[in-house]
Amino acid sequence: MSEMLLEVKGIKKYFPIKSGFLRRTTGHVKAVDGVSFQLKKGETLGIVGESGCGKSTTGRMIMRVLEPTEGSILFEGQDIAKMSPGSLRKLRKDFQMVFQDPYSSLNQKMTVRDLIAEPFRIHNQPLSHSEIDGAVCRLLETVGLRTGDRFRHPHEFSGGQRQRIVIARALALNPKLIVADEAVSALDVSIQSQILNLMVDLKREYNLSYIFISHNLAVVKHISDRVGVMYLGNMVELAPKQGLFAQPLHPYTEALLSAAPEPKRIERRERIILQGDVPSPANPPHGCPFHTRCPKAFDRCAMERPALKEVVPDHQVACFLY
Amino acid sequence: MGKKLMEIRDLKTYFQTKNALIRAVDGIDLDVEEGQIVCIVGESGSGKSVTSLSIMRLLPGPKGRITSGEVRFEGKDLSKLSEKEMDAVRGDRISMIFQEPMTALNPVMKVGKQIEEVLLRHRKVTKSEAKSKAIETLRFVGVPRAEHIVNEYPHQLSGGMRQRVMIAMAMVCEPRLLIADEPTTALDVTIQIQVLELMKKMRDERKTSIILITHDLGVVAEMADHVVVMYAGQVVESTGADAIFEKPMHPYTQALLASIPSLEEDKEVLYSIPGTVPSAGAFPKGCRFADRCSSAQPSCTEEMPELREVLPEHFVRCALVPNGGAA
Structure with missing residues (x-):
C-alpha cells in the first residue's frame, strides 16, 4: 500500500444566488455537494462528467483557488481547506494546475523564459540568473521544446506547444500533484496524443500524481488508474479504471459510456439514450440527483440520496440498486 | 448507388x-x-x-x-x-447548422419567430400557418412543450435544446x-x-x-x-x-x-x-x-x-x- 497524498472528505461548494435590489442571497447553486475521495502518491485519478457536474469546481477547491463551503482537503496530512493564506503559500509549490486553454493561461507580453521562471521568483528561490536560465532550458527540453525558443512570446507557438509551455511552468518547482482541467480538450487529436504521452512520461520521471479532469471518457480511460464519475455535484461512482469501464455499476455511468461514440464500425451493445437535460444545480432534484433521468429509478430514489459505498472491492457506487 | x-x-x-x-x-x-x-x-x-x-x-x-x-x-x-x-x-x-447555437440564434427574438422567418422568406404562407409549421417542426426535433417553447428566447433554453431549435430552423423548409x-x-x-x-x-x-x-x-x-x-x-x-x-x-x-x-x-x-x-x-x-x-x-x-x-x-x-x- 503506497502512501496517501491527498484525502478529500465531504467537500461542498455552494455559490450564493443574489437577486433583488439589496442583493440578498435567495438560494444556492450547489456546484459540489459532498465529494470524498483519496489519491495515492504516483496515482492518476480521472474525474469525468458532463458540464455543470462540478468536476472543475472540485479541481479548483483542491488547488484552493476556490474556498470550499464545507469539508476538508488533507494534502500530506495537512488540511489545506482551512489553512491561512500565509502557510498555504509555502505549500502551493507542491500542487500545480494545467488549464484547458493555453491561450489564456500564458501572459502574451512575457517571453517563454520569463513565464517559466516566474514560479522561481514568486517562491523566492535563491537562484542566480544563470541557474534560472539553466533550469528553464532543462524544463523546455523535458517538455519537448527547443531551448532556443525561450526568448520568443506565446503567440509564436501553436496550441500544442503552448500547452507544453504551461506544463513546463507547472513542473518548475517539482510539484507532487498536478490538477489538469481539460488539459487536452482544446487540442487537435494528433496534438492531443502528443500531450497525453508527454504527461504519462513526466509522471514516471517526476513521480507525479495527477487529478485529470475531462469530459472525454476515452482520454480519461487512457491516462487514469482510477476514475470517478460526477453528476450534478455528486460523485456517483469511483473505481479502478478496468472495473469501471468493463462493468459500470451506476446507471449514469452506463448511459455515459454507451453514449460515447467509438471510432469503430462495429455493432455495439444496446445504446441507452437518456431523455432530457441535466437538472439545474440551483434546484437539484430531491433524493438521488440522477433519478429524474434514470431508466432504472424506483420510489426510494426520489426520497433519499444514496451514499457512495463499496459494493465490489475498491469499487464504490452511490445507487440503491446495490 | x-x-x-x-x-x-x-x-x-x-x-x-x-x-x-x-x-x-x-x-x-x-x-x-x-x-x-x-x-x-x-x-x-x-x-x-x-x-x-x-x-x-x-x-x-x-x-x-x-x-x-x-x-x-x-x-x-x-x-x-x-x-x-x-x-x-x-x-x-440547402441549410446549415453551426457549432455554437448561442451565437447563431438571435438572442432578442423568440425562437418561434426565428423559425417562422425562414418560412415567410421562402414560402407563400400566412403567419399563422408559419407558426403551426414551426411548432410541428419543433415537435419533430424532439422539443417538449413545443407550443410554449416558441415563445421563449434562446437564453432560456439549454445547449441541447438550442441546437434542436437550430436544426428545426434548418429543416423547416425541408x-x-x-x-x-x-x-x-x-x-x-x-x-x-x-x-x-x-x-x-x-x-x-x-x-x-x-x-x-x-x-x-x-x-x-x-x-x-x-x-x-x-x-x-x-x-x-x-x-x-x-x-x-x-x-x-x-x-x-x-x-x-x-x-x-x-x-x-x-x-x-x-x-x-x-x-x-x-x-x-x-x-x-x-x-x-x-x-x-x-x-x-x-x-x-x-x-x-x-x-x-x-x-x-x-x-x-x-x-x-x-x-x-x-x-
Missing part, C-alpha cells in the same frame, strides 16, 4: 491577406448522393469549414473567394449564381441538403447522442442528405456513409465509412486513427504524429503531409501526389499506396 445530389469539382477557395495568399481549400472533389451522410474530417486548419462556407457562398469577401472549380447542385453551379439566386437556395434547398459544421462539439455526450440520432431521423424520414463536418472520429463512425479526410486544404482520402475504419490507406488517416484513445481497447502508448500542420500560407511543394509522415520517401517532398482511385470507390492521395491498395 444513389442519385447524385451535389458534385463538387476542383474547388479552390483562397484568401488574400496583406502578406500571403492563403490556400484554405485547394482543389477538392466531393460527391453527395441523395439521402447520404458524408462526413468531412480533419484537424483545425484543414479547410473543412471553409469548404462548407464555400458551398453556401458565405465567405467573408472580398478577402476570401472561390478562385476556381464548380459546385453542382440540382443542375446549377452554385459558385456562379447571383447573390439573389443564392438567397433562394440558402435556407430552402431542404435537400443539410450542412452541419461541428454540430455536437459544444454538447455533452449524452446530449450529443440525442442530436446525432435526430440527424439520422431526418435522413431516414425526410431523405435529407447531410454533409457533417467534424474532427471527432467517433462521430464519423456513428454517422457516416462516406468519409472524406482533409489535410492542409486537400482531400487525402475519400471512401466508404467501413473502409476508412477497417483499411485506411493514407498514412495520415492511419496515424489519426492510431492517435486517439479508445474505450474498447487499451493502448499502452498512443501514436503521435510529430510536428504540426503546415501553415496555409506556405505549403510545401510536394506532399503536404510528408514532413510528418513516418513512411515518407525523399521523392514525397518533390512532387504533389494525385488523388487516385486505388480500389473501386477508394481514393487516396499518396504516391506510396500502389493501385489495388495493400501498402
Whole structure:
C-alpha cells in the first residue's frame, strides 16, 4: 500500500444566488455537494462528467483557488481547506494546475523564459540568473521544446506547444500533484496524443500524481488508474479504471459510456439514450440527483440520496440498486 | 448507388491577406448522393469549414473567394449564381447548422419567430400557418412543450435544446441538403447522442442528405456513409465509412486513427504524429503531409501526389499506396 497524498472528505461548494435590489442571497447553486475521495502518491485519478457536474469546481477547491463551503482537503496530512493564506503559500509549490486553454493561461507580453521562471521568483528561490536560465532550458527540453525558443512570446507557438509551455511552468518547482482541467480538450487529436504521452512520461520521471479532469471518457480511460464519475455535484461512482469501464455499476455511468461514440464500425451493445437535460444545480432534484433521468429509478430514489459505498472491492457506487 | 445530389469539382477557395495568399481549400472533389451522410474530417486548419462556407457562398469577401472549380447542385453551379439566386437556395434547398447555437440564434427574438422567418422568406404562407409549421417542426426535433417553447428566447433554453431549435430552423423548409459544421462539439455526450440520432431521423424520414463536418472520429463512425479526410486544404482520402475504419490507406488517416484513445481497447502508448500542420500560407511543394509522415520517401517532398482511385470507390492521395491498395 503506497502512501496517501491527498484525502478529500465531504467537500461542498455552494455559490450564493443574489437577486433583488439589496442583493440578498435567495438560494444556492450547489456546484459540489459532498465529494470524498483519496489519491495515492504516483496515482492518476480521472474525474469525468458532463458540464455543470462540478468536476472543475472540485479541481479548483483542491488547488484552493476556490474556498470550499464545507469539508476538508488533507494534502500530506495537512488540511489545506482551512489553512491561512500565509502557510498555504509555502505549500502551493507542491500542487500545480494545467488549464484547458493555453491561450489564456500564458501572459502574451512575457517571453517563454520569463513565464517559466516566474514560479522561481514568486517562491523566492535563491537562484542566480544563470541557474534560472539553466533550469528553464532543462524544463523546455523535458517538455519537448527547443531551448532556443525561450526568448520568443506565446503567440509564436501553436496550441500544442503552448500547452507544453504551461506544463513546463507547472513542473518548475517539482510539484507532487498536478490538477489538469481539460488539459487536452482544446487540442487537435494528433496534438492531443502528443500531450497525453508527454504527461504519462513526466509522471514516471517526476513521480507525479495527477487529478485529470475531462469530459472525454476515452482520454480519461487512457491516462487514469482510477476514475470517478460526477453528476450534478455528486460523485456517483469511483473505481479502478478496468472495473469501471468493463462493468459500470451506476446507471449514469452506463448511459455515459454507451453514449460515447467509438471510432469503430462495429455493432455495439444496446445504446441507452437518456431523455432530457441535466437538472439545474440551483434546484437539484430531491433524493438521488440522477433519478429524474434514470431508466432504472424506483420510489426510494426520489426520497433519499444514496451514499457512495463499496459494493465490489475498491469499487464504490452511490445507487440503491446495490 | 444513389442519385447524385451535389458534385463538387476542383474547388479552390483562397484568401488574400496583406502578406500571403492563403490556400484554405485547394482543389477538392466531393460527391453527395441523395439521402447520404458524408462526413468531412480533419484537424483545425484543414479547410473543412471553409469548404462548407464555400458551398453556401458565405465567405467573408472580398478577402476570401472561390478562385476556381464548380459546385453542382440540382443542375446549377452554385459558385456562379447571383447573390439573389443564392438567397433562394440558402435556407430552402440547402441549410446549415453551426457549432455554437448561442451565437447563431438571435438572442432578442423568440425562437418561434426565428423559425417562422425562414418560412415567410421562402414560402407563400400566412403567419399563422408559419407558426403551426414551426411548432410541428419543433415537435419533430424532439422539443417538449413545443407550443410554449416558441415563445421563449434562446437564453432560456439549454445547449441541447438550442441546437434542436437550430436544426428545426434548418429543416423547416425541408431542404435537400443539410450542412452541419461541428454540430455536437459544444454538447455533452449524452446530449450529443440525442442530436446525432435526430440527424439520422431526418435522413431516414425526410431523405435529407447531410454533409457533417467534424474532427471527432467517433462521430464519423456513428454517422457516416462516406468519409472524406482533409489535410492542409486537400482531400487525402475519400471512401466508404467501413473502409476508412477497417483499411485506411493514407498514412495520415492511419496515424489519426492510431492517435486517439479508445474505450474498447487499451493502448499502452498512443501514436503521435510529430510536428504540426503546415501553415496555409506556405505549403510545401510536394506532399503536404510528408514532413510528418513516418513512411515518407525523399521523392514525397518533390512532387504533389494525385488523388487516385486505388480500389473501386477508394481514393487516396499518396504516391506510396500502389493501385489495388495493400501498402
